[in-house]
Amino acid sequence: MKTALAFFALSASMAAAQTFPDDLVERGRYVATASDCVACHTGPEDKPFGGNHRIASPVGDIWAGNITPSTTHGIGNYTEQQFADAVRRGIRADGANLYPAMPYTAFAKITDEDIHALYAYFMQGVAPIDEPSQQTTLEFPFNLRFSMIGWNLMFRDTAVHRDDPAKSAEWNRGAYLAEGPGHCSTCHTPRGMLMQEDGSLHLAGAQVGPWFAPNITSDKDAGIGSWQKDEIVAYLATGRAEGKSQAGGSMAEAVSHSFSKLTKDDLGAIATYIMDVPAIGGPARFGQGEAGNLTASFRGIESPDLSDPGKGAQIYSANCASCHGYDGQGTQDQYYPSLFHNSDTSGAGVNNFVAAVLNGVDRKTEEGHVFMPPFGTQPNAFNSLDDGQIALLANYAVAQFGDGQMTVAAEDVAMIRAGGPTSNMVRNVRILMAAAGVLVLIGTVVFLRRRKTA
Template identity: 50%
Template sequence: MGNSSQHFGALLVCIATIAATGFCQAADSPGQTAAAIKRGEYLAVAADCGACHTVPRGKPFAGGLAISTPLGTIYSTNITLSADFGIGRYTEEEFSRALRRGVRRDGANLYPAMPYTSYAKFTDDDAHALYLYFTLAVKPVEQRSPQTQLPFPTSVRASMIGWNLLFLDTAAFVPDPHQSAEWNRGAYLAQGAAHCSTCHTPRGFLMQEDASRALSGAQVGAWYAPNITSDPISGIGSWTKADLVVYLRTGHLSGKAQAAGSMAEAVEDSFQHLAATDLDAIATYIKSIPAVSDPAVDTSRFTAGQMSSELGRLRGRAAIRSDSESAASGAELFRGNCTSCHSAEGQGSKDGYYPSLFWNSATGAKNATNLVATILYGVNRTTSGRQAFMPGFGGRTTDANALSDLNIAALGNYVLAQYGAADTIMTEQQVAEARRGGPSSPLLALARFGMIAVATLAFLGIALLIFLGRRRVA
């Protein structure tokens, strides 16, 4: 009777699998399928799929999130089992091709904002587990995502064929026999599912990752993913393995760093949910990354600055002016917007909830990008049920707490001078650029120029041939 029940259960699983995928793997028992689905769910968390494919307060994996890139806005797709709007008609082979090769079911290429260049590291078994999870456990959402419409010529998806030939490494992860099992597990997760290099590795002219400077820091929209190599000055070489594990789990490391922007999303949606052994493994691997130093950086961003205050000189003066009065000084703006949480001397709150403004990676970095973005967009992450929150002061012009680009620059320069990298200057233009979503790539303009140049040369060549032909006839 027990064997009959097992066979009947296997038949039901097979029927469900056929309905979802068009085939059945007879070798998978119900227990094996359930275990694979559970592993697929874990891998989807490790890959942070929800962060990009779920809009705030939206339905899971229904897509529609606007993602700012240097070439324009890309909208994430619906990856639920919807037949009309999602992946409901994908076979496992088509799913794997999209996941690891960046090619949709209809043959069109995905843009590498979807990190298939990292997901190519997934093993066949893990790609299978992900497919079972998305096709058997994720509820379909009948919702169409906005169409991505990048400006010409990047709107021609076929251009990605050449890009992939040049830059896509299609080899799955192969363990290094000279390293420990923990190191290999960490390398597999960091290089693959967690796609650390997608954000932290600088890009070349064609937007490809520069492997020679792996994980040494890169611009990500309005934020900057910092150097996480083992360099003690430019990177995180001064951190212990335990420090890195704490940061990945909580997004906070007292006296050093706080996660915001896309890193806060990664901590909240992914890293905090990983097994302790996997966090240890990732930390082991990251700590082994070869050091990449920045010659312009001579002081660690985690040790810059000190407790100080110039607010005493404001005592007895007129009340703080509103943002509309562009002459408001950085000290005035700091007193009106920051001291209630970070204190007049910048040491933060006693319990550490509001961080210190000195010995802080956002204020101590030579690159002021993250300080700009923090003031503009704030911080909002929740780990272990505890929210870390700072309001953004960019807002809309009608918001009561909105600051102009000029005043954010004034406030930022006061914070830098008092508590961080005093020789770093924040400009109004930097703030405006961050407010637009970050710097754009010159690739688009150069591609258009190249097309115009080629078309012009072709036209001139044809005209010359016609002219020479007429002269021969004459």
């Protein structure tokens, strides 16, 4: 025991005493930016990497902790191997399993060199914060961290990225950044019954909380196959692809903290790779709609469920027209974007229309601050809209500016206001556990009977 303690103290002090060259630390900073570690590990107090960041999951709140080099409350005592295991395998220094809310499933692809650089950065380039972070406490059976061992056996792929010799260097760099550090698939790929990514629908679109991370495969209609390479680069760098789409919600955060800070070459590489992702079909989202004027809409548009488009038009003119224009064309410079030719006013994208109205848009890049006020967060504010009003507004917008393909009900708005659809995962796991229990019971009965007859 004593020797074990002495050994631990020694390795801890070794970890702290190590010094790394500045260029390695800088390289690590870039890998950390590409991986967006800061977005999840920084709480509302805005202390970088200090933890206290809550991630809502279907099984309860999971807290991302303090990963500063504090030896009392952070990861200052982590050796490089322990750090690598946490980031790429989801295993903490004390041997406990992490929940996949930490995207180790994607980070598994990060190369040894980049892990080494990341470690150098976290030990030497990040200021220690000696404050505790909130602890995760989930309900049974999810509080049993070892249950993740089974999940990992089924779903974790621990292979580090390898270049595909049949593809260009640029494509390979893009594949590495998108599938590894950039972890696009953790948001854009739909999940199966146990919340694992469904590999057969890679990047085909998934709901993440209130926002929908759309299909970004190369499909011309459902995906982004109609985008030019420079449009994808512009979207990642600034959060907007003119006449197509703007980044709100978690994509706005990813653009602000991470993608907008990558080199143009790296963004070009990501675009090259993303444009080559196999197409997966679905409803069209782009190019639909045209400028509309209110007079026509007051006369009525077919809207089977909510049959009062005039009201939607009024809500639009009172709350939205000042910025997005009376006929939805936006401003000349498109700082206020047009609402036609916009993926949010297609039936398939209208969830994000509702999410944008409820939560607004807030994005900071070198271009400046992009801001649309939220209309759903302060119930008594002058500009607050209730679920029914937002449903009327969304139906008006889809009918007037979009493809007219969908109607939104007040309940849909309530669901997005509450943070997105709830998952069946808790129920599924309970059913699986009950089924396993029944199997054990049947097995026991059969076994006892056999013994009786034997």
